[in-house]
Amino acid sequence: MAGRRITVTVSPRPCSGRRILARKRPRVDGFMNSVKKLQRREISSRRDRSFNMADAQERFRNIQLQEGYDTYDPKQQSFSRLPCLCKRSKVTEIVAAHDIIFALTQSGVCAAFSRETNQRICFLNGTPDEVIRSLFYNKSNDSLITVSVYASDNFRSLKCRTTRIEYIKRGKPDAGFAIFESESLKWPGFVEFDDVNGKVLTYSAENSIYKVFDLKNYDLLYSLSDKNVQEIKISPGIMLLIFRRTSSNVPLKILSIEDGTVLLSFNHLLHRNKKVDFIEQFNEKLLVKQENENLQILDVTNFQIIEVSKAEFLTPSAFIFLYENQLFLTFRNGKVAVWNFRGELVTSFEDHLLWHPDCNTNNIYITSNQDLIISFCKASSGDSSAEVGSINISNILTGKCLAKIQPSHSTPSHSTKWQHASRFQWSVSEALEDITALYFDEDRNEIYTGNMRGLVHVWSN
Numbered sequence: 095m096a097g098r099r100i101t102v103t104v105s106p107r108p109c110s111g112r113r114i115l116a117r118k119r120p121r122v123d124g125f126m127n128s129v130k131k132l133q134r135r136e137i138s139s140r141r142d143r144s145f146n147m148a149d150a151q152e153r154f155r156n157i158q159l160q161e162g163y164d165t166y167d168p169k170q171q172s173f174s175r176l177p178c179l180c181k182r183s184k185v186t187e188i189v190a191a192h193d194i195i196f197a198l199t200q201s202g203v204c205a206a207f208s209r210e211t212n213q214r215i216c217f218l219n220g221t222p223d224e225v226i227r228s229l230f231y232n233k234s235n236d237s238l239i240t241v242s243v244y245a246s247d248n249f250r251s252l253k254c255r256t257t258r259i260e261y262i263k264r265g266k267p268d269a270g271f272a273i274f275e276s277e278s279l280k281w282p283g284f285v286e287f288d289d290v291n292g293k294v295l296t297y298s299a300e301n302s303i304y305k306v307f308d309l310k311n312y313d314l315l316y317s318l319s320d321k322n323v324q325e326i327k328i329s330p331g332i333m334l335l336i337f338r339r340t341s342s343n344v345p346l347k348i349l350s351i352e353d354g355t356v357l358l359s360f361n362h363l364l365h366r367n368k369k370v371d372f373i374e375q376f377n378e379k380l381l382v383k384q385e386n387e388n389l390q391i392l393d394v395t396n397f398q399i400i401e402v403s404k405a406e407f408l409t410p411s412a413f414i415f416l417y418e419n420q421l422f423l424t425f426r427n428g429k430v431a432v433w434n435f436r437g438e439l440v441t442s443f444e445d446h447l448l449w450h451p452d453c454n455t456n457n458i459y460i461t462s463n464q465d466l467i468i469s470f471c472k473a474s475s476g477d478s479s480a481e482v483g484s485i486n487i488s489n490i491l492t493g494k495c496l497a498k499i500q501p502s503h504s505t506p507s508h509s510t511k512w513q514h515a516s517r518f519q520w521s522v523s524e525a526l527e528d529i530t531a532l533y534f535d536e537d538r539n540e541i542y543t544g545n546m547r548g549l550v551h552v553w554s555n
Contacts, residue, residue: 150466153539154487154497154555159522161212161552165197165205165544170217176225176245179203185544187456188533189238191231192259195542196238197531197550202226204240206262207550209538216265218257225249230287234310238262239273241285252279256312273312277305290330290417291351297326306354316354327375330417332357334375341366344373346380348394358394371409376422379435383409391437402437416464416490423460423467423490427451430467432490441493447472449483449529459534465490468541470529473500482526485541485553499541499553501526525551 166182183201190196193209196218202225204218218238219226223245230239237256243249257270278298279285286295287309294307304318304326320335327334328351337345343361350357364370365384374381380392389402410424421440424431428451432441449470450457457470466487473484485499501523531544541553 150487150489150496154499156555157497157499157541157553158555159525159551160540160554162520162525163195163197163205163207163212163214163550163552165199165203165548165550167205167214167217170203176202176223179219179225182548184528184546185531185548185550187229188531188542188544188550189229189231190533190535190538190542191236191238192263193538194259194262195533195550195552196229196231197544198226198229199548202242204229206267208263209540209552215262216267218262218267220255220268227252232256232287232309233289234292236260237270239287250280252283252285254285274307286328288328288351291328293328293351295326295328295333306351315352318349318354325373327373329375329377329415332375332377334373334380336373339364339370344370346373348375360394360397362392374413376415376435377417383407389437391435400435400437406439407433407437414458414460416460419464419491421490428472430469432493441491443467443488443493443495445471445495445498446486446488446493456531457529459532460490461534462536466496468532468534470532470543473526482523483529484526485529485532485543499526520549520551525549 165185178201181201183199183203185197186200187198188195194215195207195209196204197207198204202219204226206215206218207213208215218240221244224242225244226240226242228241230241232239235258237258239254239256242253242255243251244253254273255270256273257267261267261269274285274294274296277283277296278300279296280299283299284297288295289309292309293315294309294312296305296307297303298305302319302321304323306315307313308315322337323335324338325336327336331351333349333351335347335349337347343363345361346359347356348358349355362380362382365387368384368387371383371385372381378393378395380394382390382392386404388404389407391400391402392398408426410426412425414423416422421432421434424433425448428448430443430446430448431439434440446469448457449472459468460466461468467490468485468487470483471486473482482501486495487497488495525543525545528546529543530546533542534540535542539554542550543553544550
């Protein structure tokens, strides 16, 4: 599942790309960029969309804890001049490509592990003062992009680097090269990677210029300069420009993502003196919600509006749009719901209370054919006193829980200690405590989880 948008500060929703926002100053606790960041992963069509419930249940029926890795290495961490990089910290992000697992920790250390050898290949931190903020696997050219800040720059600017996967496999992460060096990505500047359209969006706050690059070769395509633009939202084929609101309306423009051509300009009426909770673009649909007002779903092709009662649709903490199914997920207070663009609730999930109520979507994975959601949840009916959670695999269209990974589920006893090439011991129960990151490798049919101690676990059948 690719294509994510991430902001270091809280954003209304994860979007089609992956956005990393520059910050004024680093946090002392190691740049808490993933606890509250929201991500949306690109969801594309596949020929196997007929994948049914029985197939899914069989696919996950015998999944068990198989292996574990440690992101912490005292020798490597002593290489750093930064105290935050010398400490063990939780896994905030996991990405997999070509049998390699990349695990990023809250402190900014990124480690690569091989599923073929079950060994750590290398660390991706190239210098003693580099703090990696985020990862992005670029399918367009089979490379990993790291976005970092540096102590030598007082952690003020984002720096991007791309490294081909084949070099990382050989243990040569230094073979990569810097990209977007001409861009000043100081706070509140950002970079956003968009798998859906194969584009990169950057924003330089110094001159209020947005630039769009080709994701495959990083060539500049065009620039946009307007100090009145407050936000840009990306959808398949288009960009939505949201301008500074007036007392009664908000000016909007829809542009072609390919060349920046303006396709439509209009003003959307607002309730006076009511703050805007969110404005979201999904193909021809515009979702607008103001504080204590109904949700409005506007069709920009004919300007017809559907309203959903504010009692039925409460402002969510995050969205995930399902492109092919013409649906969207909402997340609120640890609960997930599925809606259509007629404003109708399609699905509520059974036995699916997310472990992290702030909707840290690093603990959520949507399969590429849009039929399954894999999440780290409360183990049993939302028991808040339970120390161990469960990994739930649920059908998005029905809300049914198809499989669950929990201590009693795995063949080895939950008290059994495992020890492999990772050189540390763990049990199934311990592996299901405090999961902070989750990723599903659809090619290998393996789930990877990371926890508070910086450990990565592999679940496979």
